[in-house]
Amino acid sequence: MKRFSGWTLASPATLLVVIFLVLPVLATIATTFMTPAGPFATYTSFFGSGFRRTVLWRTIQISAITTIISLVIGFITAFVVSRAPGWLKSILIIAAVFPLLTGVVVRSFAWLIILGKNGILNSTLLSLGLISEPATMLYTQGAVIVAMVYLFVPLMILTLAGVLESIPDDLIQASASLGARPVATFMQVIFPLAVPGLIVGAVLVFTGSFTAYATPQLLGGEAQMVMGTLMYQQAMVTFDWVSASTIAAIMVVITIAVVLLMTRIARRLNPMAV
Amino acid sequence: MTNKLHPALIAFTVLVFFFLVGPLVIVIGSALSDTTYLTFPPQGLSLRWFENIFQISAFRRTIITSLQIAFLSTFIALLIGIPAAYALNRYRIQLPGWLSTLFILPVLVPELVLGFSILKNVAAQFSAPIFLSLVIGHSLLVLPYVVRVISASLASFDFSIEEAAISLGSPPLKTFFTILLPNVRSGVIAAFILSFITSINDVSISIFMTGPGISTLPIQILAHMEQFFDPTVASVSVLLMALTVAVMAVVERTLGLTFLAK
Amino acid sequence: MTQNLSIQNITAHYGTTKVLEDLSLDIAEGELVSLLGASGCGKTTTLRLVAGFLEPTSGTIELGGKDLTRLPAHQRNIGLVFQNYALFPHLSVADNVGFGLKQRGISGEDKAKRVGAMLERVGLAHLADRLPGALSGGQKQRVALARALVIEPPLLMFDEPLSNLDAKLRVDMRVEIRQLQRANGTTSVYVTHDQEEAFSISDRVAIMHAGRIMQLDTPEVLYQRPANAFVARFVGFENLIPMKVVARDGAKVTAEMAGGVKLTLGLEHFGAIPDSFILACRADGLAVTDNVNLEGIPATLGLRTYLGRAYQYQCETGAGLLLANGPLTRPLDIGANAKLVPVPEQCTILAPEAEA
Numbered sequence: 001m002k003r004f005s006g007w008t009l010a011s012p013a014t015l016l017v018v019i020f021l022v023l024p025v026l027a028t029i030a031t032t033f034m035t036p037a038g039p040f041a042t043y044t045s046f047f048g049s050g051f052r053r054t055v056l057w058r059t060i061q062i063s064a065i066t067t068i069i070s071l072v073i074g075f076i077t078a079f080v081v082s083r084a085p086g087w088l089k090s091i092l093i094i095a096a097v098f099p100l101l102t103g104v105v106v107r108s109f110a111w112l113i114i115l116g117k118n119g120i121l122n123s124t125l126l127s128l129g130l131i132s133e134p135a136t137m138l139y140t141q142g143a144v145i146v147a148m149v150y151l152f153v154p155l156m157i158l159t160l161a162g163v164l165e166s167i168p169d170d171l172i173q174a175s176a177s178l179g180a181r182p183v184a185t186f187m188q189v190i191f192p193l194a195v196p197g198l199i200v201g202a203v204l205v206f207t208g209s210f211t212a213y214a215t216p217q218l219l220g221g222e223a224q225m226v227m228g229t230l231m232y233q234q235a236m237v238t239f240d241w242v243s244a245s246t247i248a249a250i251m252v253v254i255t256i257a258v259v260l261l262m263t264r265i266a267r268r269l270n271p272m273a274v
Numbered sequence: 275m276t277n278k279l280h281p282a283l284i285a286f287t288v289l290v291f292f293f294l295v296g297p298l299v300i301v302i303g304s305a306l307s308d309t310t311y312l313t314f315p316p317q318g319l320s321l322r323w324f325e326n327i328f329q330i331s332a333f334r335r336t337i338i339t340s341l342q343i344a345f346l347s348t349f350i351a352l353l354i355g356i357p358a359a360y361a362l363n364r365y366r367i368q369l370p371g372w373l374s375t376l377f378i379l380p381v382l383v384p385e386l387v388l389g390f391s392i393l394k395n396v397a398a399q400f401s402a403p404i405f406l407s408l409v410i411g412h413s414l415l416v417l418p419y420v421v422r423v424i425s426a427s428l429a430s431f432d433f434s435i436e437e438a439a440i441s442l443g444s445p446p447l448k449t450f451f452t453i454l455l456p457n458v459r460s461g462v463i464a465a466f467i468l469s470f471i472t473s474i475n476d477v478s479i480s481i482f483m484t485g486p487g488i489s490t491l492p493i494q495i496l497a498h499m500e501q502f503f504d505p506t507v508a509s510v511s512v513l514l515m516a517l518t519v520a521v522m523a524v525v526e527r528t529l530g531l532t533f534l535a536k
Numbered sequence: 537m538t539q540n541l542s543i544q545n546i547t548a549h550y551g552t553t554k555v556l557e558d559l560s561l562d563i564a565e566g567e568l569v570s571l572l573g574a575s576g577c578g579k580t581t582t583l584r585l586v587a588g589f590l591e592p593t594s595g596t597i598e599l600g601g602k603d604l605t606r607l608p609a610h611q612r613n614i615g616l617v618f619q620n621y622a623l624f625p626h627l628s629v630a631d632n633v634g635f636g637l638k639q640r641g642i643s644g645e646d647k648a649k650r651v652g653a654m655l656e657r658v659g660l661a662h663l664a665d666r667l668p669g670a671l672s673g674g675q676k677q678r679v680a681l682a683r684a685l686v687i688e689p690p691l692l693m694f695d696e697p698l699s700n701l702d703a704k705l706r707v708d709m710r711v712e713i714r715q716l717q718r719a720n721g722t723t724s725v726y727v728t729h730d731q732e733e734a735f736s737i738s739d740r741v742a743i744m745h746a747g748r749i750m751q752l753d754t755p756e757v758l759y760q761r762p763a764n765a766f767v768a769r770f771v772g773f774e775n776l777i778p779m780k781v782v783a784r785d786g787a788k789v790t791a792e793m794a795g796g797v798k799l800t801l802g803l804e805h806f807g808a809i810p811d812s813f814i815l816a817c818r819a820d821g822l823a824v825t826d827n828v829n830l831e832g833i834p835a836t837l838g839l840r841t842y843l844g845r846a847y848q849y850q851c852e853t854g855a856g857l858l859l860a861n862g863p864l865t866r867p868l869d870i871g872a873n874a875k876l877v878p879v880p881e882q883c884t885i886l887a888p889e890a891e892a
Contacts, residue, residue, distance in 0.1 A: 006365030010373060013358035013417060017376050020410050024391035025383055073290055080287040083279055094522070095291050099298065101518045103475030105492045106511040109499070110297035113304055113312055113508070120300065120314050154294060170622035173589055176609040177616040178636035178687060185610075188635075192626045211384035214477040214496065228386050232481060235390055245394070248387040255384055 029249045035242060042246040052230070056250070059226040062141060062216075063209035066148040070205045071198060073149070074156025079190075081157065082164035093158070100154040108218045111147040112138070115219070144220040151215060152205040159204065163197030164190070199266040207255045227251055298515065305508035312503055323505040324513075333510065335487070336494040339405075343490060344473040347412035351469055352462065355420030360454070362421070363428040377421040380414045385478035388414065393482040404485040411479040416469035423468065427461030463528055467521050474517070538723050539600030539690035540565045541586070546595035548581055555581045556592070556747045566721040568714070569752075570734035573744035579727045582744075583693050586725065588612050599691055610639075615684030615722070619696040621676040623668035629679050630655065630664040636687035654686040657716070674705045678712075685716065692717065692724040698733065710737050731771070735759065743767050765814060765889045773816045774859040778888060781811045791815075795854015797833050805880040814886040819848055821882030824862030824874050832875035833858070837868055851876055 033039040046052050081092045099107060114120050115137040122134040137143055167190060175185040213228040220226065225233070227247055235244035300314050308318030327333045355377075362374055380388065389411060397407040431454070439449045455462070480490040489497070491510070499507055541563040548556040556578045563569045571579035584590045586597055588609030597604045604612055623632050634651045637643075642650070655661045658678040668676060677697060684692060697713070698706045714737050717724050728734050734741045735755040742752040743766075750770075751763045762768040765776055779799070783790040787803045791813075801809065824847075825832070835858065838850035846861040849868070853876065860876045862868060 006361045006368045009357035009361035009365075010369060012354035013377060013421070014373065016354060016410075016414065016417065017379055020392060020396060021379055021383065021388060021414050022376075024395035025387060027395045028387065028391040076283065077287050077290045080279060080283050092287075092291065095295055098518065098522065099294050101471050101522065102298065102515055103492055104477055105475070105495050106301065106514055107297070109495070109507060109511055110301045112499075113300055113314060114297060116312075118311075118313075150293070150297065153290070157290075168620070168622065170618050170620055171624060173587070173609070174616065174618060174622035174624075174683075175635070176589075177587055177612070177614060178683065179610050179613065179639035180635070181610055181639075184639060188638075189624060207384070211386055211478075213386055213481065214492075217496070218499070228384075228478075231386055231390065235393075235482065241394055244390060248384075248390055251384045252387055256382065259382060 025248075025252065028245045029252065031242065032246045032249050042242055046243075046246050046250070055225050055227060055230050058141070058224065059210060059228075062144055062148065062224075062226060063206050065145050066152060066209045067202050067205045069145070069149050070152045070156045071202055073153050074160050074201060075194070075198065077153075078157045078160035078164055081161045093161070096154040096157045096161075099150075100158070104151060104212075104214045105218075107151060108147050108215045111143065111150065112218055115143050115146070138219060139221045139223040141220070141224055144216050144224050144226075147215045147219045148209050148212065151212075152208060155204060155208075156201045159201045160194065160197050163194050163200075167193050195269050196266045199262050199269070203259055203262045206258055210258075211251055211255060301508050301511050302515070304505055305512045307505050307508075310504055312505055312508065323509040326504075326506050327509055327513070330498075330506070332489075332494050332498075333491070333506075336489050336491045339408075339488060340474055340491040343405075343408050343412050344470050346409050347416055347473050348466055348469040350409070350413040351416045351420045352465060355417050355465070356424055356462070359421045359424035359428060360450075363425055363431075364433060374421075374425075378418045381418045385415065385476070386481075389479035389482040392479070397483065404483050404488050408480060408483045408488075408490070411483065412473045412476065415476060415479055416472050419468040419472060420465040423465040424458060424461045427458040431457055460528065464525070467525055471518065471521060474514070538565050538721050541691055541723055541725070542596075542598040543582070543586070544596045544598070546582075546585060546592045546597065548585060548590060548592045550581075554747060556585070559595075559747070559749060561742060561749065561752065563723055563725065565723055567739045568717055568724040568726060568737065570726040570728055570738040570741045571744055572728060572731060572734040572741050574729060577744040578747040579729075579744050580695060581747075583695055583725060583727050586691075587614055587616055587693060613687070613689050613691075615687060615689035615692040617677075617680050617684050617692070617694045617697045619699055621668070621680045621700075623676055623679055623683075625668055628665050628667060629660060629671070632668065632679055633682045633686055635683065640687065650686055654682045657685075658682045658712075673701050674709060677701065677709060681713065681716065685720065685722075688720075690723065692722045694724065694726045694728075696728055697726075699728075699730070706733070713737065743770055745770075761884055762816070762886070765816070765886050768814075768816045768884070768886060772818055773884075774819050775815075775817050775822060776886070777815045777855050777858070779813055779815050781809060781813075793833070793855045797854050799833070799878065800831065802880065805883075806885045809885055810887065812888050814888055815878065815883055816886050817878060817883040819859040819861045820846070821879045822851075822858060822860035822876045823879055824849055824851070824860045824868065825877060826866070826868055826872060826874050828873055828875050830875050830877055832877035835860070835874050835876050837870060837872045837874055839870065840867065849874075 032042045035041050081089060084092060116122070117134050117136070117138070119137070121137065122131075125131045126134065171189055171193075172185055175189045180188065211228055212226070213232060216224060216226045217229050217232070220229070227250070231244050231247040231251070234240045234247065303314045303316050304312050305323055306319050306321070307313055307316035308320035308322070358377060361369060392407055392411050396402055396410065397404065435457075436449055436453050439453045440446060444452065475492060476490070477492045477496070480493050484493055491514075495507055495510055541561075543559065543561040546556055546559045547554065559578070559582065561569070561582070571582055573579050581590065585592055586604070588604070588607060592605065595605070599612075599614075624635065627635065630651050633654055634647050637647045637650060652661065652664075655664055658681060660675060660678055660682065663671065663675065668679065671679065680697070694713070698709050701709060710733055726734070726737060735758070738755060740752060740754055741758055742749045743758065744750065745766055751758060751767045753763075758767065759771055762771055762773065768776060777793050779791040779793045781789055781791045782798065789801050789803060789809050790798055791801060791809070792798050793815075799815075803809065822833075824837070828834070833853050833855065835851035835853045838852055841848045843861070846864060847867055848859060848861050851858045851860050851874070858876060868874060
């Protein structure tokens with residue numbers, strides 16, 4: 001009876017996910033193996049194309065760089081936020097939550113204004129005499145990375161601030177009472193305890209960057225095509241749905257592999273979960 | 275703690291927050307410019323670009339569509355997500371472990387893949403209306419937020435209260451509404467807000483589901499940007515930010531903002 | 537190696553709230569002094585000030601003649617044992633114990649030897665490689681103790697170290713702590729809200745209230761001769777009877793309480809008796825007798841409870857409700873008239889309380 005009622009309550013959500021997510025996504029992946037040219041033809045053609053290999057490699061590169069920069073900025077900032085007095089902490093958290101709740105289009109658009117040929121950065125540099133003619137900043141890998149970092153730093157700050165706050169003050173005081181200087185406390189107590197949080201943050205940023213669409217589309221354009229923009233182009237511009245499905249399958253596999261690998265590492269590193 | 279922070283750390287943090295807030299200030303400034311091109315600092319102050327939004331019918335239409343989709347999908351996600359979260363917490367031992375993983379799949383699977391798969395295998399396959407496909411896609415997109423937030427508030431809920439109510443003669447369904455829901459009220463509000471904002475801002479699913487006469491606001495913004503580089507987009511962005519501020523104010527009133535940091 | 541601790545005229549605030557007021561405390565080398573009081577009395581604040589986690593508004597803290605007041609916590613060299621153990625969850629038992637040695641640049645063989653010897657002493661050598669998460673509460677507390685002791689600090693401080701353990705383990709652990717402390721001769725400060733724990737473990741106990749020390753003395757003196765009404769109530773004097781002297785006759789003093797009852801008190805027991813005072817005694821110090829001809833406080837007996845060693849009575853008297861004990865051989869009934877006779881050896885004289 002109870003078993004029945006548990007399933008009854010969970011079934012509408014379960015059905016929605018199974019029917020409209022699991023099955024369609026599996027179907028998308030399945031079709032890539034069912035082409036007339038053989039089961040792996042679409043993959044050999046994907047990896048056989050120099051252009052597509054470049055796109056995949058560029059996407060990995062952009063995601064990795066974005067992840068590393070976001071980790072460093074996010075961790076330092078989160079550390080300061082977690083040590084800030086109450087009122088200041090609230091303000092800083094609001095300042096981090098607000099961009100997070102602002103859409104990706106708006107946030108990418110902001111960088112379009114800043115980095116454009118007649119954008120603020122160029123006009124500032126020109127008026128300072130640092131450059132003599134407007135520099136091309138849009139549609140470069142740098143532009144995409146800056147905007148992606150901008151996208152993910154708030155998420156990183158909030159994730160890591162939560163992790164750092166959950167480290168009991170007692171431990172930091174115990175460390176000091178045993179003679180550890182602040183830097184030693186940071187390196188030997190705070191950092192090791194934050195590693196699982198850093199891994200979670202890294203997974204969020206890497207998978208988010210790897211599958212991003214709007215930001216690379218706006219700031220990278222055709223010149224900096226990544227997996228997301230390539231997939232959209234195949235699906236909606238050239239209507240090559242088999243090719244789009246192949247890209248989708250590769251994105252799913254890489255995303256899930258990263259998540260599984262990192263959560264496994266995080267679990268191994270998390271001593272609290274003994 | 276008497277531990278002082280190193281001045282360099284503080285300076286770094288100030289720069290980071292400047293980096294976080296600055297670009298949004300620039301967007302607001304550009305929206306107020308009186309020029310026909312995007313510029314910052316604004317030259318001349320004017321609200322005419324805000325008027326312009328409502329003169330363009332595509333914006334008028336997509337704003338309404340986006341609001342409809344956001345409300346509908348949030349409502350559906352709450353309707354099925356609250357019972358699911360309840361079942362996961364209350365009948366933990368009876369339900370299989372993979373069920374909670376199933377409910378976070380929509381954040382695990384790349385949104386682009388989800389959007390494309392719904393287009394290919396639902397909308398195209400069964401010629402489902404685009405509006406319906408959008409609602410399905412967005413409901414899936416926000417379901418994990420609902421399940422996660424409600425589960426978090428149920429984690430601290432003492433289910434023996436519920437049993438106490440039932441032992442005092444309250445029927446189970448009534449107990450759900452009179453005992454359980456009031457105790458997870460803040461969770462429901464938070465779930466609603468997160469879902470609504472997520473839906474309103476979505477690009478990666480909606481981008482695959484546009485058709486004649488139907489699209490969402492973020493997609494319309496992208497389309498507009500391809501043709502024009504005037505302050506209209508900045509104005510729409512400011513409208514979206516204002517919506518976010520309004521929502522944050524509601525959260526602050528009801529729950530305190532630190533709630534969102536969890 | 538062990539040193540005396542001297543706290544002079546410390547005042548401390550949390551924000552604008554004053555939490556310690558002009559507190560002074562001297563602890564001799566090798567002595568264990570407990571700070572005892574209810575939560576919010578300032579005992580933990582005192583400990584945190586000495587540890588260096590808080591700065592006093594004014595006053596000085598000296599250890600072995602060296603001023604610590606403005607020294608950062610990590611330079612103070614004080615062993616601390618925390619209520620929640622505060623073991624580093626990512627380090628093994630051995631690494632936890634070795635943490636302080638590592639900070640002092642002690643490594644390799646030397647460190648391993650000292651850690652091993654210390655774990656041996658607390659009986660945990662076999663758990664050296666475990667993570668703290670896998671230990672029981674008692675084991676965690678032993679690791680915390682070992683970690684604080686291994687750095688051979690001149691001062692050890694305990695912050696309610698046993699409050700998370702069950703009753704039986706608490707008694708065992710406090711004996712163990714006392715033995716280790718005695719053996720090392722380390723000056724110690726022990727913060728607790730448990731009177732029995734404080735009295736059993738300490739050389740001297742400071743009873744604290746509202747940011748002040750109400751009395752600092754040996755457990756024996758505190759228990760038998762509290763210095764004021766607050767301490768008297770704290771250590772379990774149920775009966776505090778305000779009295780006024782009405783006649784003095786050589787070694788005898790006659791005093792009157794509310795309701796007009798007069799008692800004759802001998803100076804040989806009480807020393808000097810001021811004109812206005814409080815007669816304080818536990819229920820044991822008021823003997824119930826049905827011989828109404830004896831000199832004592834006339835009472836009507838109320839509820840009787842069985843204590844095992846005596847019967848205890850709720851007694852209605854002219855001076856209000858008093859608690860008194862009577863012999864097991866003669867249980868008396870509710871409503872009986874009786875006399876309550878103070879036992880001079882178990883009574884003490886206190887200054888009257890200031891009007892609130």
